[in-house]
Amino acid sequence: MLKQTLKTSLAAFALAAATIAGSTSSARAEYPEKPVTMVIPLGAGGSHDLNARVITSIMPTYLNQGMIVQLTPGAGGQKGTQEVARAKADGYKLLFTHNYIDMLQQYVENLPYDPMADFVPVARVNYAPTSVIVRADSPYQTFEDLVADAKANPGKVQMAHSGNWGAFFVPAAQVMQALDISLNLVPYQGGGPALQALLSGDADVTMAFPSALGEMLRAGEIRVLATAGDKRIYDDVPTFSEVGVEGDIGFMHRVVLAPKGTPTEVLDTLSAAFAKMFEDPTFIKLMNRLGESVDPLTGDEYQALRESQATAYKGLVADLTSN
Structure with missing residues (x-):
């Protein structure tokens, strides 16, 4: 009888442990569990840095985690970009960059990464005239x-x-x-x-x-x-x-990219958080105070624009380097 009771207790304990483990595993699968780092491949004090400070002050409200700015300048933006390209595709390291680094540099440099193959857009925050x-x-x-x-x-x-x-x-x-x-x-x-x-x-x-x-x-x-x-x-x-300077000259798109292979559910969580932030009155007020617009695009919308940029920049580089 004692032996049977012991067996029953051990079985119940094992079941409870399995249940707890399963619950823990499920909880751990929920993104994000820790702060998200946003890498800026440029130096301090520029417009990206200033825009990022606004983003990271509001985003924790909708992401339920902190967001950290990491400035990684060097090699015309390649150093920070390469760091994110090589990062684990888990949503904890993002890239806050712009269209020239993202889509133009591939036509003038031998890059240590492939912009299209190594990144997926999360959102465009805005675009601004210089x-x-x-x-x-x-x-x-x-x-x-x-x-x-x-x-x-x-x-x-x-x-x-x-x-x-x-x-x-x-x-x-x-x-x-x-x-x-x-x-x-x-x-x-x-x-x-x-x-x-x-x-x-x-x-x-x-x-x-x-x-x-x-x-x-x-x-x-x-x-x-x-x-x-x-x-x-x-x-x-x-x-x-x-x-006397005509054409689409001097505009910068500020975009958030994630490493390619980031799980769909993580991208969905990020996209939803950015969408809510873009409508936040405090975010809009702070951006206006900076003199910046709020012109969001979803990741899919910006991907379509990215592809057209790639074509346009290829021609632009050929034009600028032909003389």
Whole structure:
């Protein structure tokens, strides 16, 4: 009798243990269990860094976990991008990048990863027009002043940018081609360092996005000479179209990518969290305070745009390098 009772107790214990183990395994399968790292392949102080700080302040509400910003600049964005490409595809390491690093670099560099094969889009956060800026004490009062000096002194005007074939290099090359001028393009590890080069006097001109300009404009440290597109951002500043630079030049899409192979259920959780964040009044308010828009696309929507970008950039690179 005692032996039978013992057997029954042990069987019940084993069943309970199995049930607990199963419950634990099920709980562990729920994503996310720990903070998610968002890698930015650019330096501190640029528009990506500033946008990411807003995202990571709101996302924990909808992801039920923290989100950590990791700045990993280097090699024109390749260092941080490669780190995420090689990361475990479990949703705990994401890439916050932009269209030039994502889709254009493959046509000018031998990359240690394949953008299409190694990544899947989670969401596009927004897209923003760049601005051509100088220090407040610059002799260039207008964009025409800059162009005139560049024509009179080819290659003498120093322009700091965020990395070769990046978000400032490409529109600068397109502007130079459109206006038949020559600037000395000097690379830095991101928009923040490029801005510091301008402010310190190491460069004559640079570009920047709205989120990076607010404080400096209010402090009277810089002057905006022109902005991308055909719609004015600032009432007294001409657009590229107004100064003779036509076309889709100077726009950056900020996108979140995950390593290819990330489980569908993890991508669904991330997509749902981003969708809720995009409608959050505090998120919208903070983005507006930065001077940034909120123009979300789903992962599938951005993937379609990604594919068209790849085709367009292939032609653009061929065009810019043929001269």
